[in-house]
Structures are given as structure tokens and as C-alpha cells.
Amino acid sequence: MKKFQKFLALVLVLALAVTVFAGCSGGSGSGSAAGGSGSGSGDLPDVDNSQAVNLTMYFISDKPGKWDEVEANYNKLFQEKLNTTLTTQWIAWSDYGNKYPLLFSSGEEFDLAYTATWLSYASLAQKGAFKELDDIWPKYAPNNWAQQSEAAKIQATVNGHYYCIPTLLATYSAYGPYYRTDLLDDSEWDGAMEGFDDLETYLDAIKAKYPEMQPYGVTMSGSELDDMWLGANSLYAIRGTSWLFIDPFADEPKLTTWYQYDGVMDFLTMMKRWCEKGFWSRSALSNAGNNEMDNGIFCVDVHNVDTYSGKVINEYNDPKGWTWGYKNWVKDVSNLPFTQDACVIPTTTKHADRALQLYDYITTDEEGYRAFMNGIEGTTYEIVDGQVRTLNADQDYGSTGMWAARNSKFNLPTEGSPEDEQEMKAEWDAYIAENGNRHSQYYSGFTIDTTSIETEYNACGNVVQQYWWPLELGFTDDLEAGLKEFQSQMEAAGVNKVIETLQAQLEDYIKNFPPES
């Protein structure tokens, strides 16, 4: 008994000590929350550039060794044009997860910051971390405002207000196979790559000529052929999930998952056939991935155009005698959300007008853009035939981590990138312009909020990996039974509640932002 009392006393002392510390941090936490609540813009005067100001910008990246030279170079320009200088603060990749959220709760004064969908832009905006931009964005950054697309403005909206300036660089949902063409140079292959049938012909030809290859790239991270199938059949996979999709052309789109979809058996039978033909290893899902593409074991995979472009640039810099082809199979091409790179003004700033003016200058004036994004002409870069050549690559000048400032108008391809890349992009731009803010482009503004269904949502994601992935890759003997098993596991995990909740969010989105008719 004595022993027990002693033990109890010890526990109480410890508990007390813990509460004391808990009290400290609790206090600071709530204090900062209160500090971040004001977000009204008020009446700001027209930009008065008579006072020289130094602005501070935060973004995530590792600071290159010679960045100070680049910074001095663009500050000379900013000083001359706007009487403003800019100090950049770099949050290292190694600890952005801790530092970035703290940036806004610490109460520190700064003027511009990088944000993104993957940095919880929406939830930080709801918590009052950012200045509301409804009036000041068009007023102080008029050129930037004028270049923004409708979709981008919807994506920047949280609770009816703008809180961020999305990037002006368009990226595309275009997806398709990038494949080596040199392997079949002297064969009878016709070079067509318009759809899954052509891909099968290509893979057959490869397998016949090089039986030791496992031509289609599948590793531990799974295969993206399921997403590809959706895109090629004009379906739209909801951003943020890999297993929910809609028909973007329907009047009232319904969230669907694989076992509810009519074409599922066509897809699975094809995949099973491909697996049996040995297009990928039956053990592929345990393969951690060891650069098989560069080692010549894989020769085709589906991805975006940048991956294709990267392969061609690699070949340009370090020739191996390989040639690559690329085709987009996504029928209803749209832009990826523009908020995947964005700029925010924190509530603590004293110079919102000057910050916006500077950001306008950086993003929409070519001189300002080059100085900030490309560095020092003749020292860090030069432009050759409309392509950017990096100079003194060994000297660690690096480039900025403020990717949000990129603009399609000024963003030039890297030297050595494929010729057809720009043509394809122009084609997609034309398609998007022609269709306006409708279909996939319209739904790209819809983001899911899983807060209330986190348990079920995570459980479903887990079931997808456990049951759908092997099914998708043709590892399951009986497809019908496998699909049934997948369905029953999904239902046990709570898929119906997930779909119901997200369907309601989708309908709210359609109600709040009606599509163009």
C-alpha cells in the first residue's frame, strides 16, 4: 500500500508538471489564433511610391549558394521601377511541414508568401491567415487580374472571397503514353499510338523482339492505366481521389466508382490479357523501382507531357541514341487547378498595396519576370531560339521557389525540349478556349473536403490499394469474384457515406458556381 501511495504521488507530480507545460503552449496557441482573425481590407490609398519599402516574401525551397547575386540584380531593377526592394526568405524542404503553418500563427510581419492546394490553402484561408483580396487585387494588380481565367478565380474563392492569386502558368490534364520509338525502328510497326489497341500492338511488337523486357512500367506505386482509361473515355476523375469519377458532360453528374461503372469489365479483361502477355511482372507491386526506364527494362508508361519533355531533354544533354514519342489520350482536356501554385498576402502585412504592385510587375512585365524567374541574363541564363539555356550550371545560382509567379506568356521551354510539345500545348489551349468554363475545365474548380468523413475516406483508400490494384493489374484469377470482393470491402469501409457526402458537396458547387450554358 505504501509503495502504491508513493507511486501515485509520483504520477500526480508528473501530471502537474505536464499540465504546467501544457498551459504554456496552450496560451501561445490561442493568442496567435486571435491575432489572425482580422481580414478586412479597408480603404487603401492609391499606390504611393514615394517611400522606399523593402518587402519580404516567403516560399519553400532550398536556398542556392549564389542567390544573393541574383537578388541584388533584380532589386536594382525593382528599386528603379517601383522604389521597392524584395527580400526572399527560403523555407527548406526538410522542415516546411513544421515551419509553414507556424509562419501564419507566429504573428511575424511579412508581405508575400507562396501557398498551394497541397499546403492546405483553403483551410488556412478559413482560419484567417490571409488578407482578403476582393477589392485590392483588381486595384493594385490590374494586369494580373486581367489575365486570370474564370476557373482560376473560382479556385481562389473560399467562403465567397478571394484569398490568393493563382498562378498564370497553365498546366494540363493531358495524359498519355510516352514511349521509346528507337526500339522498333527496323520493324513493321506502323507507329500509330491513338488508343489502347495501338498500345497493345506496340507492346506485342516489343515483346516479340525483346522477350526479356517488361515493357510497361509498373512498380510499387501502382499503375495509372485506370486513370488513363477514364480520361480516354471522356470521364473526369475527381482531383484528390484516384477512385471517384464523373461524366463531365452529364447534366447532373453522379460520383461513380469502379464497380458501379459499365465499362469496368472491358477494362479489366484487357488488363488481364496484358498481364498474361507479360507486359509487366506479376510481382511488380513489390518492386521498389530502380530506374528501369533509364536502364532499358521498361519502355513505355503513361504520364504528363512534362515527363516526356524531360526524357527528350535528357537525351539532348546525354545522348544514348534513344528516341521518344508522346500522345495525349485525354479527350476532354482541361487545365489543372491554378491554385496548385499561388501567392497570398498575410494579414500581418503593412504594405499590401506595394506587395500587389510588385507581384503584378513580376508576373506580367517581361523585364521583371526574367530578372526574378530566370536570373541574370548572360550569367545564369540566355535565350537561344526561344528556349532557355542554363549558364554556369555548376555555380549554384539556382532559381526561385516562388513557382506561383510563372506565367505561360513568358515561360520558355528548356533547351533541348521536344518540338511537338509547344504544338500540343497550343492544341490544348485552343480546345479549352473553345469549350469555355464547361465540362472537365469547370469541374477542375471542385475540390473535396473530407473532414467529416476522414475515417471512411481513409479506409476506402486503403481498400482500393489492397483489392483494386491487384485486380487492375490482372493478378486476380477470377475477375468477377475479385470485383465483388472489392465492392463488399468498399461497402464495409463506408464508401456509401463517402459518396453521399461528396455528392452533396458537388451539388453545392454546381449551385454556387453554375457552369456556363
Place this chain on the structure above:
Amino acid sequence: MKKHGFLYELRKNKALFLMAAPAVLLTFFLAYLPMSGLVLAFKNFNYSLGVFGSAWNGFDNFAYLFQSGTGWLITRNTILYNLMNLITSQFVAVIVAIIISEMVGRLYKRFVQSVIFLPYFISWVIVGIFAYNLFNYETGVLNGLLRAMGSEPLNLYTSENAWMWVFIICLFNMWKWTGYNSIIYIAAITGIDAECYEAADIDGANIFHKIWYITFPAIRPTIITMILLQVGRILRGDFEMFYQLVGSSGQLFQVTDVIDTYVFRSLATSGNLGMTAAASFYQSAVCFILVIVVNKIVSKIDQDSALF
């Protein structure tokens, strides 16, 4: 006997207290203070409100562990794997230690010991690549042998053959840990008074008699301590081992999924701090109970061998 107060004790043994102070402080700051973070398991974590400012949400964070019955399956797998590993790696380590200490040639002894110890230094990432190259259906060594002998290749990565992974995983675990654990037992055996063995020799005992009646009883406290320490980790799967050996092969999960891999898979992308804290809390709570119970049992059998 007169009872003295804490201050008296402090004054009397101040040198001892001073010596203990660094360890006590370290434990307090590094082990007890962070424990306050456990409240996270019961909170709906919100970045701007912080750990202690966030709202409470009861046991909601634990719900996903037990969604659709997975909680039971992964708990069972974790416990069984650890029991198997306890038996294989510890038992084999004791035997290896005895064999090594009975060896006569000094150079050969050192050599064997080093070879057995080597796997401890090989990262699971590398071991994962070994395993993939051994068992791969198309190009694996195992199937190469099977084909060469004229039999059907074996696809280990399907649900029908998933049970074999129990042995594969235990084997790899044994391979990696036996050498490391045996070092501790070798040290214990070296500490045994040589006179005991000499006396046994005079009495005419053979080598097995000596092992059974001298070596085993002498290292029993070490074995019990090692096992108790292992029990404390019984709900923690060796995440890296499972992840590197199995990867995303869903058809094997029924057999190979442990709590750590399940939590990783479910939460890697969503980054919900509350739920990860809940999983960790669940593991710690069950381990705590296990350690207390096993220690109680040990102290009933042999008072001196118990940890506390």
C-alpha cells in the same frame, strides 16, 4: 525503524542523487514531457489552434483503426509476428551464442561471429531488393531454379501463396537479428565463472550436461530480461521490414499487414496527426498492459528475474 523525510534522504545521499540527476532529467525531458502530446489522439487537430488549443473529439480518431474489422486482423498479425520473431530470433540467438562460445579455434570463432553479425548492418531497403530478386515470378532466382529442375514456377505474390510469407518474413527477421542478439548472450556466457565448468569436468559431465546444468541457468536472467524488453515492442511491427519486403502487393496484406503498415497506407497522404497519434497511443497502451502482465507472471515464478 525511524522514517526519514525526502530532504533528509537528499542530504544524506547527495552524491548519489547528483549522479542520477542527468539520467533522470533526460528521461523526464525526452520521455515524459513528449507524452503530453498524447492528448493529440483525442483531439481534432487544427494547425492554427495548436496541440492544446484544438477541440476534443473523444475516441473518433480510433474509429478508423477498427473500421470494417481491420483493427482486429492487424492487431492479431502484429502480435503473432512478434511472438514468432521472439521465438526465432531469441531462441536461435541463444543457441548460436552457446555454439560460438564452445568453439575452440579463436580465429574461426571471430570469423563466424562477424559473418552472423553482418546482416544487422544491411538496411531493409537493400534486403527488400534481395527478396524481390529472389522471389520475382519472371526473373527471380527461386523460379529460375524451379524452371531449371523442370517444375512449374511459383508465384509467391498471390493470395493463395500468401501464407508462405509468414515463413519468409520470419526467416529474414531471424537472419537479420540473430547475430546482434547473440552478442548479448555471448557476453553473458563469458561472464560465467570458469571454475563451475572445471568442477563439472572433474565430476565427469559431458558437454550437454554442462550446457544444460551450468550455461542455461546462468544466462536465464539475461534471457528473461531480453524477452521482457521484446514484449514491450510486441505491438510495434518492424515497419521497414514489412514495407520493403511486401510493398504494395495487396493480395498479401491479409497475411502481412501489421498496424504500422496499415496506418502508413491509410494516412500517408491525408496527414491526419490526430489519427496517427491514436494508432501510436493504442500500440503503447496495449504494450504497457502486456509488459505489466508478463512481468507479474515472471515475478510469481522467479522474484529475482522480474524487471520491477
